[in-house]
Amino acid sequence: MKKTENQMLVIFGASGDLTARKLIPAIFNLYVARQLPENFVVLGASRSDLSDEQFRNRVVYESPYLKEKIEDLKENYIQGFADRIFYEDLGGTYDTEYTGLRKRVEALKEEFDTSGNIIYYLSTPPTLYETIAQNLADAGLNTQNNGWKRLIVEKPFGYSLETARNLNNGLHQYFDEPQIYRIDHYLGKETVQNLLVTRFSNSIFEPLWNRNYIRHVEITNAESVGVEKRGGYYDKSGALRDMFQNHLLQIVSLIVMEPPIGDQPEEIRNEKVKALKSLRIMEDEETLWNHTIRAQYVASEINGQKVKGYREEDGVDPNSTTETYAAIKFYVDNWRWHGVPFYVRTAKRMPTKVTEVVIHFKTPHHQIFKDSGVNSKDNKLVIRIQPDEGILMKFGVKVPGQGFKVERANLDFYYSSLAQTYVMEAYERLLLDAMQGDATLYARADEVEAAWEFVDPILDYWKNGKDVRMYGYAAGVWGPENADELIDDLGYWRNPGQDLADDPGYCVIC
Numbered sequence: 001m002k003k004t005e006n007q008m009l010v011i012f013g014a015s016g017d018l019t020a021r022k023l024i025p026a027i028f029n030l031y032v033a034r035q036l037p038e039n040f041v042v043l044g045a046s047r048s049d050l051s052d053e054q055f056r057n058r059v060v061y062e063s064p065y066l067k068e069k070i071e072d073l074k075e076n077y078i079q080g081f082a083d084r085i086f087y088e089d090l091g092g093t094y095d096t097e098y099t100g101l102r103k104r105v106e107a108l109k110e111e112f113d114t115s116g117n118i119i120y121y122l123s124t125p126p127t128l129y130e131t132i133a134q135n136l137a138d139a140g141l142n143t144q145n146n147g148w149k150r151l152i153v154e155k156p157f158g159y160s161l162e163t164a165r166n167l168n169n170g171l172h173q174y175f176d177e178p179q180i181y182r183i184d185h186y187l188g189k190e191t192v193q194n195l196l197v198t199r200f201s202n203s204i205f206e207p208l209w210n211r212n213y214i215r216h217v218e219i220t221n222a223e224s225v226g227v228e229k230r231g232g233y234y235d236k237s238g239a240l241r242d243m244f245q246n247h248l249l250q251i252v253s254l255i256v257m258e259p260p261i262g263d264q265p266e267e268i269r270n271e272k273v274k275a276l277k278s279l280r281i282m283e284d285e286e287t288l289w290n291h292t293i294r295a296q297y298v299a300s301e302i303n304g305q306k307v308k309g310y311r312e313e314d315g316v317d318p319n320s321t322t323e324t325y326a327a328i329k330f331y332v333d334n335w336r337w338h339g340v341p342f343y344v345r346t347a348k349r350m351p352t353k354v355t356e357v358v359i360h361f362k363t364p365h366h367q368i369f370k371d372s373g374v375n376s377k378d379n380k381l382v383i384r385i386q387p388d389e390g391i392l393m394k395f396g397v398k399v400p401g402q403g404f405k406v407e408r409a410n411l412d413f414y415y416s417s418l419a420q421t422y423v424m425e426a427y428e429r430l431l432l433d434a435m436q437g438d439a440t441l442y443a444r445a446d447e448v449e450a451a452w453e454f455v456d457p458i459l460d461y462w463k464n465g466k467d468v469r470m471y472g473y474a475a476g477v478w479g480p481e482n483a484d485e486l487i488d489d490l491g492y493w494r495n496p497g498q499d500l501a502d503d504p505g506y507c508v509i510c
């Protein structure tokens with residue numbers, strides 16, 4: 001068990017949505033699970049005029065995100081937890097000197113004996129990340145001579161390769177790379193981490209994990225919700241920046257990477273960077289035209305309820321060209337993956353919420369059961385990231401009786417069958433890792449830049465290319481029909497809405 005040293009967590013942007021919805025509940029769960037160190041304190045900081053008590057009311061006592069947990073026999077913990085939560089009003093301007101903050105940090109350090117170890121969590125608008133790092137340095141709050149200092153940085157990390165590089169360079173002026181933890185909450189999901197275990201702790205998958213046996217790889221990330229209250233943010237971002245550049249390319253890197261020499265953070269991160277650098281960058285318009293599809297959801301009815309189209313959502317430009325659906329086909333230029341196409345799609349307002357990876361295996365080179373009814377697309381490994389987390393192996397078996405008729409069968413495993421095991425929420429796991437100084441599940445500077453390097457030309461083409469298509473799809477369906485063009489040389493997109501064990505693999509969009 002790793003040691004969690006005494007420390008303080010300072011959250012910038014503490015009056016915001018993420019703090020209330022994800023961060024405080026994650027810390028509360030760690031507190032209840034006795035995973036926090038003996039001496040631990042949280043200091044929220046933002047510009048809203050709040051007292052400690054008002055902040056505690058907002059994020060603890062009256063928090064809708066803790067309500068269930070409190071009711072769930074945990075009310076005994078609430079007082080003790082809230083006593084460790086404080087708030088510092090940073091005042092009204094962006095470049096506030098952090099004198100007040102420094103005094104508060106010093107006082108809490110003495111009172112709670114936190115040994116000078118501090119995590120700063122940046123949960124503000126991204127335009128402030130560098131400014132806050134600089135302000136911390138100006139106030140001497142980044143020095144490590146009296147305890148370590150770490151900086152967790154929320155997504156989005158940059159808006160393009162150039163802005164990500166600038167942000168990396170900006171932060172590196174005040175914090176060294178080993179101090180910086182770029183969060184990607186998908187890496188905190190058990191099932192994403194399980195990709196590593198599935199591949200590297202079994203001897204049955206890895207020998208097949210290459211171009212000799214794999215025909216193509218398909219990844220679907222679907223959300224049933226629209227942009228909800230984040231129209232303003234989303235309209236400047238879009239599916240490619242919001243999900244693909246970070247979460248999905250992280251998943252891709254875990255599928256593509258070579259076996260690391262060990263489980264140390266840098267050993268794993270080095271391989272992920274190599275994987276991301278091996279993605280073939282799409283440069284010419286013909287490839288970009290053929291290998292990328294974007295679309296927006298349009299007004300529709302889902303279960304009898306009228307649903308707005310993307311352009312009618314609050315905060316969205318009525319003439320917006322921001323995509324809510326992105327499907328990308330690409331290749332990986334290395335020995336292992338040469339010639340194997342990857343198909344990745346992500347979208348809002350799909351029929352269901354699901355994220356899964358499907359490894360499609362090649363058909364046997366010589367088919368002896370010619371009239372068996374064997375479907376050449378039968379051998380698949382489906383890794384369900386969420387929900388119904390699990391793994392499904394699909395293969396052909398003989399139908400009892402004369403002859404060699406073959407039917408599809410499934411071997412499946414569900415995480416829920418490990419019912420006695422407590423599965424941490426992504427933010428819980430990632431916060432605990434940062435508290436313990438383990439950066440394995442955080443993105444390194446070069447990793448983020450390599451991902452942007454791949455995404456930038458697509459964004460540029462979608463913005464400036466000639467006659468770039470923008471399709472529409474009715475809210476509640478599996479995207480535009482034209483997305484089939486991307487994959488039709490190999491069949492169809494798998495219908496991932498199916499229950500894992502009951503999966504006919506048919507296509508609902510063709």
Ligand SMILES: NC(=O)C1=CN([C@@H]2O[C@H](COP(=O)(O)OP(=O)(O)OC[C@H]3O[C@@H](n4cnc5c(N)ncnc54)[C@H](OP(=O)(O)O)[C@@H]3O)[C@@H](O)[C@H]2O)C=CC1
Nearest residue numbers: 013015016017018046047048094123124125126154155156
């Ligand atoms: N909400 C979510 O589900 C997710 C959010 N993120 C990222 O997390 C970050 C925060 O998001 P979210 O909480 O939704 O955003 P909000 O807009 O809800 O909150 C941002 C917070 O930043 C504060 N703030 C503004 N200026 C400063 C400043 N100079 N110093 C300190 N705090 C400041 C604001 O409070 P005040 O006005 O009081 O200063 C506000 O509380 C963003 O980068 C977002 O992209 C990432 C993934 C999911």
Ligand SMILES: O=C1O[C@H](COP(=O)(O)O)[C@@H](O)[C@H](O)[C@H]1O
Nearest residue numbers: 155185186223242243247355386
């Ligand atoms: O980072 C983000 O992720 C969520 C989806 O996360 P999930 O864990 O629920 O799959 C997405 O809704 C949001 O737009 C994006 O910013």
